[in-house]
Amino acid sequence: xxxxxxxxxxxxxxxxxxxxxxxxxxxxxxxxxxxxxxxxxxxxxxxxxxxxxxxxxxxxxxxxxxxxxxxxxxxxxxxxxxxxxxxxxxxxxxxx
Numbered sequence: 703x704x705x706x707x708x709x710x711x712x713x714x715x716x717x718x719x720x721x722x723x724x725x726x727x728x729x730x731x732x733x734x735x736x737x738x739x740x741x742x743x744x745x746x747x748x749x750x751x752x753x754x755x756x757x758x759x760x761x762x763x764x765x766x767x768x769x770x771x772x773x774x775x776x777x778x779x780x781x782x783x784x785x786x787x788x789x790x791x792x793x794x795x796x797x798x
Contacts, residue, residue: 706793713792716780724776728768736761 736744748758784792
């Protein structure tokens with residue numbers, strides 16, 4: 703196996719792992735925050751007819767935006783760490 707393929711595999715694991723851990727942490731923090739503010743559990747299924755529109759939209763926007771931002775921060779942090787350790791950009795992430 704060539705070094706490039708091995709590096710791509712390593713980066714895939716680092717990138718996905720950091721995004722997964724960040725998403726897991728954010729999901730738990732958002733649920734705890736929702737319970738604190740709303741004094742109720744967040745909606746399990748915002749698309750359900752039993753979920754109020756305001757609650758469904760608020761939860762969807764809150765989780766979508768927060769998860770996207772946290773995944774971006776996690777991937778950028780992982781890329782910075784990769785650069786510090788290897789001296790180069792992760793595979794497929796050329797400098798713009």
